[in-house]
Structure formats: C-alpha cells, structure tokens
Amino acid sequence: MRLFKARSLAFALSASLIALGAPTVASAQAADGKGEVNVYTYREQKLIQPLLDAFTKETGIKVNVVSASSGLEQRIKTEGANSPADVLLTVDIGRLGDAIDAGITQPIKSAVLDKTVPAQYHDPEGRWYGLSMRARVIYASKDRVKQDAITYEELADPKWKGKICIRSGQHIYNNALIAAMIAKHGEAKAEEWLRGLKANLAQKPSGGDREQARDVAAGKCDIGIGNTYYWALMKTSPTQKEWADATRVILPTFADGGTHVNVSGVVLAKNAPNKANAMKLIEWLAGDTAQHMYADANFEYPVKAGIKVNDIVASYGTLKPDTLPLAKIAEYKKAAANLVDKVGFDN
Amino acid sequence: MAHASVSDDGLPHRLQWPRHLLARIFLMVLAAAVVAPLVTLIVIAWQGDDEIWHHLWTYVVPNASIDTALLLSGVALLTAIIGIGAAWVVTAYDFAGRKTLSWLLPLPLAFPTYIVAYVYADIFDAAGPVQAAFRTLFGYRTAAEYWFPQIRSLPGAIFVMSVVLYPYVYLAARAMFQTQSASLIEVARTLGASRLMLARHIALPLARPALAVGLSLALLEALNDIGASEYLGVQTLTLSIFTTWINRSSLPGAAQIACVMLLIVIALMALERYGRRHHRFNVSLRRQRYVARIALHGRKGLLPLIVCLVPVALGFFFPLTYLTIQVVQRGLLTGFDPELVRHTLTTLTLAATATAIAVTLGLCAALAVRLIRDKVAGTCLTIAGIGYAIPGTVLALGLMSPLVSIDTALNSISQFFGGPRLGLVIAGSSAALIIAYVTRFLTIATGSAQAGLSRISTEIDDVARTLGTKPSGIAWLIHIPLARPALGGAALLIFVDCLKELPATLLLRPINVETLSTYIYQYATRGNFEDGALAALLIVAVGILPVIRLTQFSEVAPAASPSSSASGT
Numbered sequence: 001m002r003l004f005k006a007r008s009l010a011f012a013l014s015a016s017l018i019a020l021g022a023p024t025v026a027s028a029q030a031a032d033g034k035g036e037v038n039v040y041t042y043r044e045q046k047l048i049q050p051l052l053d054a055f056t057k058e059t060g061i062k063v064n065v066v067s068a069s070s071g072l073e074q075r076i077k078t079e080g081a082n083s084p085a086d087v088l089l090t091v092d093i094g095r096l097g098d099a100i101d102a103g104i105t106q107p108i109k110s111a112v113l114d115k116t117v118p119a120q121y122h123d124p125e126g127r128w129y130g131l132s133m134r135a136r137v138i139y140a141s142k143d144r145v146k147q148d149a150i151t152y153e154e155l156a157d158p159k160w161k162g163k164i165c166i167r168s169g170q171h172i173y174n175n176a177l178i179a180a181m182i183a184k185h186g187e188a189k190a191e192e193w194l195r196g197l198k199a200n201l202a203q204k205p206s207g208g209d210r211e212q213a214r215d216v217a218a219g220k221c222d223i224g225i226g227n228t229y230y231w232a233l234m235k236t237s238p239t240q241k242e243w244a245d246a247t248r249v250i251l252p253t254f255a256d257g258g259t260h261v262n263v264s265g266v267v268l269a270k271n272a273p274n275k276a277n278a279m280k281l282i283e284w285l286a287g288d289t290a291q292h293m294y295a296d297a298n299f300e301y302p303v304k305a306g307i308k309v310n311d312i313v314a315s316y317g318t319l320k321p322d323t324l325p326l327a328k329i330a331e332y333k334k335a336a337a338n339l340v341d342k343v344g345f346d347n
Numbered sequence: 348m349a350h351a352s353v354s355d356d357g358l359p360h361r362l363q364w365p366r367h368l369l370a371r372i373f374l375m376v377l378a379a380a381v382v383a384p385l386v387t388l389i390v391i392a393w394q395g396d397d398e399i400w401h402h403l404w405t406y407v408v409p410n411a412s413i414d415t416a417l418l419l420s421g422v423a424l425l426t427a428i429i430g431i432g433a434a435w436v437v438t439a440y441d442f443a444g445r446k447t448l449s450w451l452l453p454l455p456l457a458f459p460t461y462i463v464a465y466v467y468a469d470i471f472d473a474a475g476p477v478q479a480a481f482r483t484l485f486g487y488r489t490a491a492e493y494w495f496p497q498i499r500s501l502p503g504a505i506f507v508m509s510v511v512l513y514p515y516v517y518l519a520a521r522a523m524f525q526t527q528s529a530s531l532i533e534v535a536r537t538l539g540a541s542r543l544m545l546a547r548h549i550a551l552p553l554a555r556p557a558l559a560v561g562l563s564l565a566l567l568e569a570l571n572d573i574g575a576s577e578y579l580g581v582q583t584l585t586l587s588i589f590t591t592w593i594n595r596s597s598l599p600g601a602a603q604i605a606c607v608m609l610l611i612v613i614a615l616m617a618l619e620r621y622g623r624r625h626h627r628f629n630v631s632l633r634r635q636r637y638v639a640r641i642a643l644h645g646r647k648g649l650l651p652l653i654v655c656l657v658p659v660a661l662g663f664f665f666p667l668t669y670l671t672i673q674v675v676q677r678g679l680l681t682g683f684d685p686e687l688v689r690h691t692l693t694t695l696t697l698a699a700t701a702t703a704i705a706v707t708l709g710l711c712a713a714l715a716v717r718l719i720r721d722k723v724a725g726t727c728l729t730i731a732g733i734g735y736a737i738p739g740t741v742l743a744l745g746l747m748s749p750l751v752s753i754d755t756a757l758n759s760i761s762q763f764f765g766g767p768r769l770g771l772v773i774a775g776s777s778a779a780l781i782i783a784y785v786t787r788f789l790t791i792a793t794g795s796a797q798a799g800l801s802r803i804s805t806e807i808d809d810v811a812r813t814l815g816t817k818p819s820g821i822a823w824l825i826h827i828p829l830a831r832p833a834l835g836g837a838a839l840l841i842f843v844d845c846l847k848e849l850p851a852t853l854l855l856r857p858i859n860v861e862t863l864s865t866y867i868y869q870y871a872t873r874g875n876f877e878d879g880a881l882a883a884l885l886i887v888a889v890g891i892l893p894v895i896r897l898t899q900f901s902e903v904a905p906a907a908s909p910s911s912s913a914s915g916t
Contacts, residue, residue, distance in 0.1 A: 065858065078774075
C-alpha cells in the first residue's frame with residue numbers, strides 16, 4: 001500500500017509540474033521568430049483554426065488560442081493590465097457591443113480595413129469590424145410550403161399555426177432578430193409579433209438551428225428558422241444531408257426592407273501585449289485568403305466586396321441585407337431579451 | 348473544553364495548543380479559500396440592478412423556479428428509485444450475473460450528462476430512427492399526424508439526467524447496505540419482519556445519511572447543468588443566470604439569482620442536517636458479520652437481473668453503442684485527430700492533480716475537525732464544501748477576480764525586487780483550472796473522509812492519546828488506514844467529475860489548453876456533436892477504469908472480516 005501511495009504522490013507531483021509548466025513553455029516557444037498573437041475567440045476553434053494556421057504559415061506569427069462560448073469579455077476585463085489577450089473574435093453584434101461596454105477594446109486604426117469593410121459592418125469609431133456575415137432565414141419544407149418569398153412579419157400570421165419550429169428565443173441569433181424587429185417597429189408592435197410567432201410554434205423552443213431543419217424533415221413543422229451556414233453544413237454532411245434535402249432555404253425580408261444579417265467580428269483588446277501582430281492578424285482576416293475561407297469552409301457571406309459566395313449559399317438566391325445599422329440592433333439587445341421573457345416565448 | 352483533558356499527554360502546555368491552532372488556521376484558510384469566489388459574487392450582486400431585478404422577479408424567476416423544482420423532484424425521485432432499488436437488489440440477493448452488474452451499474456457516471464441528452468434527442472426526436480420506424484409501421488407521413496412523447500422536454504430532461512446521475516445514489520446506498528450489521532436484520536427476521544419491512548424499517552433508516560449524500564450529489568449535479576437543460580428546452584434557474592448575464596447584459600442580475608439559488612441550496616442542506624440530527628450510528632468495534640445474500644436460482648433470478656440491467660442499458664450501453672456507431676460511420680478512427688492524444692493527456696493530468704490535492708485537503712480537514720471537536724471547526728468544514736453547490740460558470744466567474752488579485756500582488760512583489768513582470772501566473776495558467784476543480788469537488792473529499800472517520804469511534808482516539816500517541820500518529824496509524832476505502836472512493840469520484848467538468852473549464856482554461864470535454868463541446872455548439880464522438884468515448888474510456896475501481900472499493904464480501912481489521916492489507 002505504501003508503494004501505491006508513494007507512486008500516486010509522485011505522479012501527482014510530476015503531473016502538476018507539467019500542468020503548471022505548460023503555459024511557460026508555450027510562451028517560451030513563441031519568443032523566437034516573428035513573435036505571437038493571443039486570440040480569445042467565441043468562434044468555435046474548429047472553424048477558426050484553419051484560418052489561423054494559414055495566417056501562421058503566411059506570416060510566421062504564432063497564434064495562441066482560448067475559445068469559450070461565453071464570458072470572454074468578463075475574463076479580459078478581470079485580467080486587466082496583465083491580460084494576454086490581443087484580439088477577441090466573436091459572433092453576433094450583441095457580443096461586439098458587450099465588449100465595448102465592458103471597456104476592453106481600443107480603436108482599430110486601419111486604412112486597409114476602412115477600405116475593405118463596408119461602413120454598415122463596422123463601428124463608426126472603429127472599435128469593432130465585421131469579418132463575415134450570416135443571415136437568419138427560413139428552412140421551408142419542400143413538400144408542404146409552396147410560397148417562394150416570405151417576410152419576417154408574416155411569421156406571426158395565424159395561417160402558420162402549429163407549423164413553425166425555432167430554438168430558444170434567448171439564443172443570441174434569435175435575440176438579434178427580435179432586436180431588429182423592435183428597432184424597426186417599436187416595442188409594442190414587436191411584442192404583438194412575438195406573441196403571434198409564439199402562437200404559431202409547433203413545439204416549445206429547444207435544440208439548435210439544425211434540429212429545426214431536422215424537425216421540418218420529419219414533418220413536425222413546415223418551417224424552421226436558422227442561420228444560412230447551418231443549412232450548407234447539413235447539405236455537405238453525409239449524415240445530415242437528408243434534412244437539408246427535405247427543405248429549401250427562403251431568404252425572408254422585413255416588410256419594408258431586406259434580410260436580417262448578423263456579423264462575426266473582431267475587437268482589439270485594450271491592453272494587447274502584441275498589438276502590432278494583432279493588427280496584422282485583423283487585417284489578414286479581412287484579406288482575400290481569409291475571406292475566401294470564410295466563404296467556402298464556413299459557408300458565410302464574406303464581408304469584403306468581390307469575394308465569391310460559395311455555390312450552395314449562392315443557391316439560396318441573392319442576399320439583400322437589411323440596411324438597419326447593426327449598432328442599432330445591438331442597442332435593443334436587452335429589450336429583446338426582456339420581451340422574450342415577457343411573452344414567455346421559451347415556456 | 349473537554350478535549351483539552353483528553354489531549355493531556357504529559358507534554359508542556361505551550362507545545363500543546365499550537366498544534367490545535369495550526370489545525371484551526373488550516374480549516375479557516377480552507378473555508379476562506381472556498382468562500383472567496385462567493386465574496387466576488389456577492390460584491391457583483393451588491394452593485395445592484397433594480398430595473399432588471401423587477402423584470403426577473405416578474406417574468407423569469409417564477410417560471411424558472413417551477414421548472415427547477417420539477418426537474419429536481421423528478422430527478423430525486425427517479426435516481427432514488429433506481430439507485431436504492433438496484434443497490435438493494437445486488438446487496439440482498441444472489442443471482443446469476445450479480446457480480447458483473449454490481450460493477451456495471453455505476454458506469455453511466457463516466458458520461459457527461461449533455462452528451463447523453465444529445466444521444467437521446469438524436470434517437471427519439473421526430474427525425475430519429477424510433478419515430479421513423481413508428482411512422483413506417485403505422486403508415487404516417489409526417490410527425491405532426493400523431494402524438495409521441497417529446498424527448499426535448501422537462502420529462503425528457505428528468506429521464507436523461509436520472510439515467511446518468513443515479514450512480515451517485517447507487518454507490519452511496521450500496522456502501523451503506525453492505526456494511527450494515529447482520530445482527531439487526533437477523534433480529535428483525537426472527538421477529539417476523541417481511542423483506543419489505545426489513546428494507547423500510549432497518550436498511551433504509553440506517554442508510555439515510557449516505558443516501559442524503561448521494562442524492563444531494565446527484566441533485567447538485569442536475570442543478571449545475573446548463574448544456575442538457577438548454578438543449579432539451581428546460582428553463583432552469585441556472586440557465587436563467589446564464590441568460591441574464593449574457594442576453595439581459597446584467598452580471599449583477601445574474602449574480603443576484605445565483606445568490607438566491609445558493610441560499611435555497613444551503614437552506615435545503617441545513618434542513619437535511621437538522622432532519623437527521625438525532626441519528627448517529629456508530630459501527631460497533633467488535634468484529635461483525637454482514638448480511639448473507641438470499642440466493643435466487645433459475646427463473647426467480649431473472650427478475651432482479653432485468654431490474655438492474657435496465658438502468659445500465661439506458662445510462663451506459665445505449666449511449667455507448669450510439670457513439671461507437673457514430674465513430675465508425677464518420678470514420679473518426681481513420682481520420683484520427685492526433686491532437687486528441689495531447690488533449691487526453693492534458694485532461695488526465697489536470698484531473699489527477701486536482702484529485703490528489705482535493706483528497707489531501709479533504710482528509711486533512713476532516714482530521715482537523717476530529718482533532719478539534721467543536722462547532723466552529725465543523726462549520727468551517729461545511730463552508731469548505733459549499734463549492735459543489737455553485738454552478739460551474741458562476742464559480743469560474745467568481746474565481747477570476749481573487750486569482751487575478753493574487754497575480755497582481757505577485758507581479759508587484761516581483762517588480763518591487765527588480766524582477767520581471769510575471770503576468771498571470773495563476774489566473775492565466777492551469778493552476779486556475781486546478782483551483783476551480785478543487786474548490787468545486789472538495790466537498791466529495793471532505794464528506795467521504797468524514798463519513799469514513801465517523802465510523803471510527805472517538806473512544807479509539809482517546810485511548811490512543813492516553814497511551815501517548817500524538818494526533819499525527821493516530822491519523823497515520825488508525826484514521827487513514829480505516830478511512831482508506833472511503834478516501835479511495837472519493838478520489839475516483841472526483842477524478843471522474845474533473846474529467847467531465849465543462850463550464851468552469853471553458854471559462855478558465857489557459858491559452859492553447861483543450862480538455863476532452865471542451866473538445867466535444869466545440870462540435871456540440873455547432874450542432875454536430877457526433878463528430879466529437881471519439882472524444883466522448885475517450886472520456887468514457889478514461890472514466891470507466893476509475894468507476895470500476897470505485898465499485899471494488901465499496902465491495903465487501905458478506906461474512907468476511909470487517910473493515911476495522913484492514914491493517915493487514
């Protein structure tokens with residue numbers, strides 16, 4: 001028994017040494033060559049890693065990554081002056097707003113970015129820039145939905161009663177859509193709309209975007225609401241192809257506007273220790289190589305003009321993004337969340 | 348100060364009190380360390396957010412409370428039925444396959460709950476194979492044409508969580524049933540008690556303390572969950588903390604819900620303690636016999652076999668088979684991601700280190716309380732166990748500030764002496780993760796150590812002290828050997844829990860560090876968790892050995908020599 005104890009103790013000690021030593025080793029490796037850049041990301045690492053690898057290959061700058069699904073602004077804020085974060089990559093305009101509100105950003109001053117990223121997709125003061133776009137669209141049953149065009153407002157029409165599937169109203173993608181509705185029509189009208197949509201749901205909101213397509217495929221509902229790239233991902237997945245095949249994407253519009261679009265974007269951390277490299281990375285992400293990867297590997301709409309949209313995404317039809325400034329949507333984020341609670345959308 | 352006279356072993360007094368003082372300081376520091384993240388939480392909650400609080404109280408909290416209460420009651424009921432039932436069957440009866448079952452039954456513990464939620468949703472959803480077969484069989488065209496139980500629902504969540512979490516209750520109940528003295532049962536039998544009466548009036552009351560521990564572990568685990576609840580569409584309080592923080596953009600609001608929730612948990616725990624304040628069962632020091640199992644042969648043995656096989660199948664073999672099929676179908680083995688080896692090693696290292704530290708601290712704390720024997724010490728120990736009641740995300744949020752403060756202080760010290768800027772040595776390294784794991788799972792160690800020690804009468808200590816043995820000597824010679832099975836069990840439970848931990852790991856992990864559970868999660872968030880199936884199987888594979896070992900620790904042969912003569916091993 002003694003032996004067992006001694007052995008496990010030795011193991012635990014050496015293990016803790018390795019664990020504690022790991023970050024030190026990581027930073028030591030980066031000391032040589034072109035240096036490094038530390039990326040905190042909400043974008044899933046599997047999505048973003050190929051881009052970062054390509055960046056390293058091209059520039060020799062090592063990229064270190066922390067990915068999480070929430071709380072990174074809070075982490076950077078708490079880490080304060082000693083924070084290793086250089087760059088924060090996020091999805092959703094609301095998150096970009098949160099980063100600014102948390103006071104963890106500094107202006108990205110770049111003539112290159114101002115030229116490539118359209119004004120609608122970056123902060124007027126340059127605190128955030130969009131890198132890619134996605135639209136919130138309809139996955140309609142091929143068999144049971146005949147119409148080819150639809151408005152977001154129409155989703156509250158009683159003719160869809162028991163026919164709509166959607167994930168939680170508190171999910172950031174839906175939150176932004178509801179916020180856009182408030183920005184366009186005011187809170188009272190938006191509430192009426194949300195109640196109407198709620199009344200049309202086939203089931204309690206749950207699952208993710210893919211599950212909505214899956215439920216349409218199984219006939220649980222006629223239309224599901226989801227993001228553009230999910231449909232393309234299903235279409236190219238051997239096990240999920242049938243869900244995509246049972247549905248088609250309709251690009252909905254607001255009654256008086258275009259399709260609701262959200263961005264994935266980037267901010268530069270206030271205390272970025274590797275600012276120069278961070279700037280290189282940000283500009284590279286808005287450049288041709290990265291923009292093509294956003295389009296073809298992730299099935300997103302590139303933010304840079306002139307980059308070709310992937311064929312599957314192009315098959316949805318021509319995207320006509322709504323012109324409402326994204327900053328406006330971010331403003332109504334909290335109101336949208338409160339509205340979801342008020343109408344008991346998820347209950 | 349009754350203990351002062353007991354510890355009077357002839358040493359000069361000035362040498363005597365510092366020893367107790369050290370133990371006291373240790374306990375207080377430990378309690379303070381666990382409370383530190385809570386203090387951060389309270390500070391954040393204190394910043395207030397009146398507007399949101401009114402909104403939360405009107406629209407969010409009532410619903411979330413009801414959902415949470417229903418979820419927890421459902422899980423409590425189901426885990427208790429499965430856990431206690433299975434434990435009683437494998438302890439009281441002998442039938443073909445009993446031995447194998449007794450180590451199969453805890454295996455669902457190796458699965459992260461949300462993975463099992465995804466698996467069941469895949470299988471039982473409208474598009475899943477079960478409903479597809481149902482449609483073909485009865486000639487329905489679409490899922491809208493018939494009623495089928497919805498897996499993405501509250502009952503679905505209760506089911507999924509119960510089949511994963513029942514082992515906590517099972518393990519506790521089994522350990523208790525096994526070590527119950529035969530004499531009580533035999534006396535009852537001679538007095539004409541039926542088997543049911545035996546279970547109700549003798550076995551269950553005796554097992555209550557352990558059941559309380561097992562059930563509270565299962566329930567706190569259910570309460571801590573975010574992944575499965577969100578996916579299955581259950582609006583729990585934990586989920587509303589999360590959405591309040593992220594979507595309602597109110598960290599103070601989130602912290603306030605967290606504080607309220609914590610108060611409820613503490614109140615429930617206190618109530619449970621109060622409820623069993625008069626129940627103290629010491630195991631007799633004399634050699635004792637354990638209850639002999641009733642042998643069931645042939646067809647009679649079939650019923651217990653099936654009763655025990657069902658939970659194992661639902662909680663373990665079903666998800667296991669499904670994930671294995673995914674791994675094969677998706678060619679995850681041929682396209683093996685070499686990084687997975689590194690992630691597995693990282694996960695193992697982190698879990699092993701945290702386990703070693705947690706068990707050591709837990710044992711020392713339990714020993715210190717035993718040495719001091721007063722209320723303050725006991726309270727410190729209770730406080731040190733509060734980490735398990737804090738949802739992982741909240742714990743991680745609360746830990747960040749204190750850790751960064753320590754780092755800032757270290758940096759100032761280093762720079763004061765002309766040293767380099769150290770950066771975030773603790774908050775930015777794996778130390779943060781290990782601290783989070785230890786904080787969260789310490790209660791398993793202290794609880795088990797205390798349970799293990801409580802079976803040793805304090806009279807033994809007193810006798811040893813009068814014979815001139817120092818407290819450290821008693822600990823080394825008597826306490827640790829006797830509490831070893833309990834400690835081993837705790838170690839393995841903590842290890843498996845660390846392997847599965849997700850929310851705190853996500854938020855606190857250092858740069859470039861990936862554990863198996865964060866690896867799976869990145870697929871799950873993309874709605875493609877099946878691509879992480881191999882990593883999920885790796886967690887299970889790494890977790891299975893400890894779980895099997897855990898069962899062996901609690902395995903006691905009937906009529907064998909009691910644990911109090913364990914010195915020979």
